[in-house]
Amino acid sequence: MIRLFHVYKSFGSKNPALIDISLTVPKGEFVFVTGPSGAGKTTLLKIIFCAEKPTSGHALVDGRNLTRIKDGELSSLRRRIGVVFQDFKLLPRRTVFENVALSLEVMGVPPSRIRKKVHQTLRYLGLADKEGYYPPQLSGGEQQRIAIARAIVNNPLILLADEPTGNLDYDLTMEIMALLKEIHTRGTTVVVATHSQELLKGTRRRIIALHKGRMV
Amino acid sequence: MKIIFFRYFVRQAMRNMVENRLVHLIGLGTMVIAFLMFDAFILIFVNLNSWTQEQGRSLTMSIYFKGEPERAVIENIKKELLQYPVSITDFISKDDALKSLRKQLGEKAGLLDGLGENPLPASLEIILSRDVSGDSLPYELKTRLERIHGIDEVQYSQEWVEKFQAIMGAVKIIGLVFGGLLFLAALFIITNTVKLTIYSRKDEIEILKLVGATNRFVKIPFLIEGSIQGFLGGSVALIVLFLVYVAIITKVDLSIGFASLDIIFLSPQFILLLLLMSSIIGFIGSTVSLGRFFRI
Numbered sequence: 231m232i233r234l235f236h237v238y239k240s241f242g243s244k245n246p247a248l249i250d251i252s253l254t255v256p257k258g259e260f261v262f263v264t265g266p267s268g269a270g271k272t273t274l275l276k277i278i279f280c281a282e283k284p285t286s287g288h289a290l291v292d293g294r295n296l297t298r299i300k301d302g303e304l305s306s307l308r309r310r311i312g313v314v315f316q317d318f319k320l321l322p323r324r325t326v327f328e329n330v331a332l333s334l335e336v337m338g339v340p341p342s343r344i345r346k347k348v349h350q351t352l353r354y355l356g357l358a359d360k361e362g363y364y365p366p367q368l369s370g371g372e373q374q375r376i377a378i379a380r381a382i383v384n385n386p387l388i389l390l391a392d393e394p395t396g397n398l399d400y401d402l403t404m405e406i407m408a409l410l411k412e413i414h415t416r417g418t419t420v421v422v423a424t425h426s427q428e429l430l431k432g433t434r435r436r437i438i439a440l441h442k443g444r445m446v
Numbered sequence: 447m448k449i450i451f452f453r454y455f456v457r458q459a460m461r462n463m464v465e466n467r468l469v470h471l472i473g474l475g476t477m478v479i480a481f482l483m484f485d486a487f488i489l490i491f492v493n494l495n496s497w498t499q500e501q502g503r504s505l506t507m508s509i510y511f512k513g514e515p516e517r518a519v520i521e522n523i524k525k526e527l528l529q530y531p532v533s534i535t536d537f538i539s540k541d542d543a544l545k546s547l548r549k550q551l552g553e554k555a556g557l558l559d560g561l562g563e564n565p566l567p568a569s570l571e572i573i574l575s576r577d578v579s580g581d582s583l584p585y586e587l588k589t590r591l592e593r594i595h596g597i598d599e600v601q602y603s604q605e606w607v608e609k610f611q612a613i614m615g616a617v618k619i620i621g622l623v624f625g626g627l628l629f630l631a632a633l634f635i636i637t638n639t640v641k642l643t644i645y646s647r648k649d650e651i652e653i654l655k656l657v658g659a660t661n662r663f664v665k666i667p668f669l670i671e672g673s674i675q676g677f678l679g680g681s682v683a684l685i686v687l688f689l690v691y692v693a694i695i696t697k698v699d700l701s702i703g704f705a706s707l708d709i710i711f712l713s714p715q716f717i718l719l720l721l722l723m724s725s726i727i728g729f730i731g732s733t734v735s736l737g738r739f740f741r742i
Contacts, residue, residue, distance in 0.1 A: 305658045309657070332653070336657055
């Protein structure tokens with residue numbers, strides 16, 4: 231599903247953010263990417279969802295070479311990747327429903343189908359009663375669940391989560407992690423980037439550790 | 447384009463305008479000023495242009511007589527004129543001329559009482575109806591008439607009109623440059639207004655791109671927004687211009703000595719054209735600022 235070959239990424243003259251990264255994440259796997267701040271976790275995720283291009287090397291996602299991707303292909307690829315961030319990235323002036331519907335609107339899904347899918351997803355995440363609320367009216371945990379709803383409403387092949395629990399307390403962290411695991415069981419490939427050792431304690435999942443841009 | 451997308455785009459554009467109403471109002475205000483200057487300029491230009499053309503088309507010629515001419519002389523001249531494309535207005539006798547002068551002077555008419563003899567000449571006014579500007583006909587007619595016994599002098603407005611047309615030629619060039627500059631100013635203002643709204647919605651654009659929106663999907667609402675804003679700016683400017691126009695024609699006397707200026711408002715076709723142009727400027731302004739933004 232995700233394959234990286236000798237990927238390097240540098241921003242200007244600063245120390246490179248990624249150095250010689252080669253990895254494979256098969257379809258349906260759940261992996262953690264870990265490492266201290268500045269290790270290159272976010273850059274790695276950005277390369278996978280094509281917000282950044284590798285300086286050298288190749289990245290393949292769902293069979294597409296990201297170094298040679300065109301704008302039209304890029305948007306269709308992104309519709310197959312759901313992304314969740316530490317700061318949620320929700321639109322504060324849109325309701326919960328509208329935030330989640332965004333993923334389907336960009337695909338040109340008919341409104342009746344959008345309504346159905348959004349209701350379904352919000353119900354699945356226990357947010358059915360929050361539809362008409364605006365994100366700032368909700369708690370951090372709820373906002374992150376809405377971000378997850380937006381990421382999975384169009385049944386993506388891959389779910390990327392960048393420090394999804396970074397702003398949440400322990401209980402909410404466990405809740406969100408349980409949710410990600412459940413999404414994984416439905417067949418979605420999940421990649422979670424985190425610096426939290428607590429999250430990794432006792433896990434039997436594969437852990438990709440980064441340090442100063444290198445895999446260790 | 448799919449209907450679903452179109453509905454989304456229009457809804458989105460409207461929503462953006464309401465959500466960012468302050469930015470839009472400021473932008474609209476500046477745009478109205480720019481369009482108003484442009485429209486006012488067009489109005490003046492169109493009027494001056496049609497007025498000079500009018501003057502050039504019908505040329506007035508005045509025939510002045512020595513003393514009071516006999517009826518037979520006038521008939522003779524009228525017969526002579528039949529072979530030319532002219533229409534003859536009334537004969538004005540010496541007395542008529544004095545009477546009309548008295549009328550014009552009003553209260554000061556008493557000044558004329560001091561004159562022993564009536565100094566005003568009798569005259570006959572003719573209008574050359576065909577487009578004779580740049581033609582030798584007026585001059586030919588003038589020399590021919592002046593040879594007739596009893597005619598003192600023949601004057602015509604040709605020289606003046608020619609001078610005025612030369613000035614209008616210069617005005618047209620200045621107008622083109624000035625109008626072009628105003629057009630660019632309007633474009634610049636709109637570009638910056640749209641840029642402001644784009645920057646205020648940077649996060650939204652980022653999120654849209656993230657969930658798989660194509661560039662076109664992100665851009666179209668902004669283009670609709672820009673066009674609507676241009677259209678609104680253009681409409682308000684035209685309304686203001688019309689109100690100013692009404693105030694001027696009803697309150698101010700616009701006669702300049704010999705000729706009164708009939709100012710006409712822009713024709714419906716012209717209004718439509720200006721509105722279309724405002725929308726197009728809005729559209730182009732958005733395209734330009736979006737181009738810049740998407741390069742960043």
